[in-house]
């Protein structure tokens with residue numbers, strides 16, 4: 001049996017959790033889904049539409065808000081009771097926060113950020129390594145259950161198998177004694193001046209730009225294309241461009257007609273913020289850079305040689 | 317405040333990677349190495365906390381003899397001393413083995429705070445910090461963008477997805493995994509580099525008999541699934557062709 005830990009907020013199950021259910025369904029093992037916290041009853045009712053054998057909703061004192069201590073204790077109880085062969089979870093920020101602790105608490109293996117399951121006994125899993133420049137097939141060792149987390153977007157929600165009738169929902173009350181984290185309500189920073197989500201064209205710079213002195217070159221290209229300037233995280237971390245121009249999982253999600261990536265490698269946390277662009281162009285000196293896997297058009301070359309020529313060609 | 321910072325040594329970012337003969341790791345015999353990026357931010361945060369609250373910063377790394385280079389770099393930037401869990405096997409070990417090795421070094425030190433990066437650039441587990449906290453029996457919080465010490469406890473700002481944040485209170489001792497960009501890095505001065513030569517790097521034995529939790533069956537370059545149109549030729553020719561296809565085929569302007 002595969003136990004899927006689903007994540008919900010205000011009763012709403014996130015998309016990545018549905019993807020984890022699809023991953024579990026595609027192994028042909030029976031699937032049980034568990035969801036915790038305030039709102040888990042509403043989430044469980046939605047989850048019961050999937051073709052699964054059971055949905056478990058855990059609530060109780062100490063689980064109103066997500067905390068690593070609270071959720072680890074609650075899930076540890078369910079995993080210990082149900083003895084699944086695998087526990088599948090979407091690799092979200094919340095999962096990063098509790099899943100390694102949960103596996104360590106139960107003294108079991110955990111494999112993170114997987115992108116595919118390879119059939120066979122035992123199952124093996126594909127995960128990126130070295131910033132997605134390489135991939136590895138990995139086997140998990142030691143006693144079950146084995147914990148596996150899946151990169152967002154690795155499975156398609158429209159492949160979800162629905163049940164002919166809703167799956168049975170079981171409510172469990174968890175006794176959580178010690179919660180050391182005291183969370184405040186989540187918030188967003190004040191609205192920012194630049195709204196990249198509305199931009200039709202974006203020129204985005206990554207670490208390949210090398211130095212802040214070279215940002216004007218990218219700006220000149222952006223102006224020639226009537227595009228907004230954006231960046232990958234390291235550029236904003238270094239203060240070369242303001243944080244509000246960051247694209248990716250911790251920045252803005254954009255969907256322009258044109259996204260031109262200059263010296264960006266294509267890490268998953270960047271890609272989730274721009275893969276919805278209609279036309280993606282990458283200029284990168286490394287012909288093996290993962291960004292080319294996504295690009296419609298690519299130039300394997302040095303941005304300092306190519307970009308001035310593109311500006312010239314646009315002005316010609 | 318006594319603070320331990322975990323520094324991982326990883327292959328330099330722009331290196332050309334080659335898979336080894338066994339197809340389970342990269343050829344790293346002649347590779348260049350550097351400090352894992354978020355770990356540099358974790359070290360900077362520790363140094364700032366020491367400047368504000370006093371105490372000591374201990375840098376810790378698990379791996380072969382070569383990882384002493386990052387420990388030396390940490391000492392040059394201002395850490396007080398270093399612990400090295402030396403073992404060749406730890407170079408490719410899984411997160412449980414690494415966390416166990418780090419716990420063996422950090423546990424006896426009875427520190428107030430442990431800082432790690434949120435993720436390593438090579439294995440990318442995003443696990444070692446959280447597992448280490450569980451092994452040390454201390455509270456943790458991940459993906460941290462700001463740290464305040466208030467009345468003997470912590471208030472930390474966690475990054476959530478899509479531009480959301482959250483403040484979380486935590487008792488000490490605690491472990492935090494630090495996100496890149498939390499502060500502005502300082503670099504080692506010549507004086508720091510000289511001073512580092514006199515600082516101690518103490519060796520700690522790796523725990524024996526730790527069974528591996530996962531095995532890399534094969535390592536390879538991902539297959540290309542998308543048909544990217546690669547535009548070749550001189551920079552000038554490629555640029556002209558790119559502008560043409562964007563105008564005429566993609567019609568993006």
Ligand SMILES: Cc1cc2nc3c(=O)[nH]c(=O)nc-3n(C[C@H](O)[C@H](O)[C@H](O)COP(=O)(O)OP(=O)(O)OC[C@H]3O[C@@H](n4cnc5c(N)ncnc54)[C@H](O)[C@@H]3O)c2cc1C
Nearest residue numbers: 206207208232233248249250251263264265269270285303
């Ligand atoms: C929890 C979490 C959240 C994150 N959130 C984000 C986010 O929101 N946004 C984001 O972008 N990242 C985010 N990251 C970081 C992400 O994982 C990558 O580290 C980052 O995207 C890499 O940026 P980069 O591509 O600019 O740099 P690198 O990966 O260093 O790539 C630089 C590229 O430039 C190329 N290059 C170098 N010189 C030249 C040249 N002269 N000409 C042409 N090409 C050249 C190189 O070949 C390389 O491909 C996050 C990470 C984590 C763990």
Ligand SMILES: Nc1ncnc2c1ncn2[C@@H]1O[C@H](COP(=O)(O)O)[C@@H](O)[C@H]1O
Nearest residue numbers: 322323378432433435436441442443444
């Ligand atoms: N071998 C190691 N030595 C010291 N610290 C490490 C080691 N491996 C991982 N870490 C720390 O744990 C963090 C997360 O690594 P990982 O779980 O591999 O993604 C890193 O940013 C480091 O701070």
